[in-house]
Amino acid sequence: SVLGYPIYLEATTVDARTGHTSKKGTTPAWDCIVIPTKGAKRAYIEGIDINVPGYVCFWKEMPLFENSVTGGFISNIVTNVVNEGFVFDIPDNAKVLGFSLASASRLTEEKRAKIRIRDSYIDERIKPLSDEIEEVKKKTVSINSNLGFVANFDLSKYDDLLLIMDGQSLSIGWESIAISIESHENCYMLGTDPCTLYNSGNNSNGYNGIGLNPLKAVTRESPNVSWCNVLSKLIPNKRLITESVGEGAKKISQLSKTENTEIYTAEFLGNGVICDPTNGVITIGENTWKTWLLQVEEGQKYYIAGGTQAVTEFSQRPNIGANPNIYLGNANINITNKEYLCPQGVTYIAMTINNSEYIGEKMFVIKGGANRYERGFLLPLYQTANLSDINQKEMGCPAIAWMQGESDADGGTTKEEYKEMLVKLKNDMINDIKNALNQEENVLFFCYILAMAYNKDDQIAQAIIECCEENDDMILIAPIYPMPDYNNLHLSSNGYRWFGEYIARTTYNSIVLGKRNNSMIVNQITKKGNEVKISIDVPQLPIVKDTWTVQEVPDLGFTVWKDNVKCTISNIDIFSDVITITTIENIDDGVIEVSYAGYNTDNVSLYRGAGNIRDSERWQAMQYYWDDTDDKGTDGTSTITYRPKTKGGETIINKKYPMQNWLQNFYFKFE
DSSP states (O other), X not given: OBOSOOEEEETEEEOTTTOOEEEOTTSOOOEEEEEEOTTOSEXXXXXXXXXXXXXXXXESSXXXXXXXXXXXXXXXXXXXXXXXXXXXXXXXXXXXXXXXXXXXXXXXXXXXXXXXXXXXXXXXXXXXXXXXXXXHHHHSOOSSOOOOBOOOOOGGGOSEEEEEEEESGGGGTTTOOOOOOSOOTTEEEETTOSBTTEETTEEOSSOOOSSEEEOOXXXXXXXXXXXHHHHHHHSOSSEEEEEEOOOTTOOHHHHSOOSSOEEEEOEEEEXXXXXXXXXXXXXXXXXXXXXXEEEOOTTOEEEEOTTOOEEEEESSOOOSBOOTTTEEEEEEETOTTOEEEXXXXXXXXXXXXXXXXXXXXXXXXXXTOOOHHIIIIIHHHHHHHHHHHHTTOOEEEEEEEEEOOHHHHHHTOOHHHHHHHHHHHHHHHHHHHHHHHTOOSOOEEEEOOOSSOOSXXXXXXXXXXXXXXXXXXXXXXXXXXXXXXXXXSSXXXXXXXXXXXXXXXXXXXXXTSOBOOOSBEEEEEEEETTEEEEEEEOSSSSOEEOSTTTTOOGGGGEEEEETTEEOOEEEEEEETTEEEEEESSOOSSSOEEEEESOOOTTSTTTTTTOOOEXXXXXXXXXXXXXXXXXXXXXXXXXXXXXXXBOTTSOBOTTSBOOOOOBBOOEEEEEO
């Protein structure tokens, strides 16, 4: 209900520190709107369709409007954005509230007439609807439980924070062009590319280099760059190191840990020790050179850490000096990140490198070959752990970001199969991280929902959601469909950077604020007659039907089936945290299925995995939408499917990325 009609005070401002009101002369710099609270506990703004700075003040009584020193000033809320849907709490003893807006030159008389301040709790329609929902909840199994809180991560224990990203092609910014090409203070990457398995865009057999370099996008806009850059501003005075170890077109089984592989730490011979691969002579040289020895077994495969420039073979353990009788030759010059198959007669190898100050005394070698988990995840992890030893600093890993599932959805993996493999992989990665870093605290495992929906029941997406419900250390990131993409699959350059900012927000919410709700989640879903009611966990009311940030999707992304036949949706109504879908067909009986942002048979490619439902979150992004007018991807032929706009239809180029919470994909079947 409207809290009466506001008193509009032209060219008047309120001092946010004292509650004093005063005229600002003839310059219309500020407007003030004052209104009684009528006992409301929470309220929201209606009718301001532009973003303006301002603040809210509360008084115990109506203040005077000219240099007021009365009114019993209580407190204020200062905000950089006051607009449609701005929600705020009202103190118990406040009888009057006021808005002071820096907007007079932009709020026309017609616009001012539309401004209302509404009580978001006392509407008489809410109680019977709430009673009905509570009754339904008692009878209905929840499809998504309240996700609750997570334990905070003790940041004070660590000097360095390691951020690991893994998954398929979206985890490495595939198809995009690099736009975050300026390094930020305290942000680093392992090796020469934030996509750890790649060098200048070319796929290699392993990660490149074992030193630290200032973080920047190299050939693609991998989302871990934005994740790290933004988090460094939210959590200052820490050194952040990131690595994206993803690899395109891989099922989860191909990215998982294999059995019976071991990691060895090679024996360090010393700084300045050089082994000449042409004759096996080991000498003392310049301090930048380092050499390690490893005892090997004939016929066994080994995977050697990045950066090794020479591998020399011996029939016995060599010593410093000449080794003419036991020298057998060299395996390969510049053997960086290669599998080494130990030939007959070789019992020792020497590994020599000339590199930067960041390389310490540890060199890690995998026995068992170049399996993807070991070469792509474990070796970079151990080499990064080595960095903390070199600098005598404590390193901790607060989170892994997992961006995978498309190959499994397209390849027939079932929900139960994927859940089992994902939980095992998560546990393996967390245990290996804790062992490598000697970390006691747990590591959070962030998950995204797939870039596309491949089938009606969306098995892999539902597997990920259920895993996040059932495991305290697994947390959903925002859905990916609001981000712009190329040709309805890989994100665009802006899309990757924008999504990286969402991951940074999720990290901050989780490890600093202890929050899990980083998107809108379905709590309950019921049906009766020709209506489906969906109760939503909404971080910030009100819910918005947004057809400008995301291209308008038929029926806002909702689909209802009866006995496997698609129903006709006649209306979608939103009230408070409940969405009501009305169909022409009666859906009391039969097999009824409901989905959002799922498989859409009307336009398979364009609307697969997208929707238009979000909340009114006011989180302010730290990055701006890059001018993507000429963005055609790395191959020069890609097309951006849809570019987000403002509600008024304007471009958001050079504006901050919108950071609202969007409704997660879901599928539910009544039987």
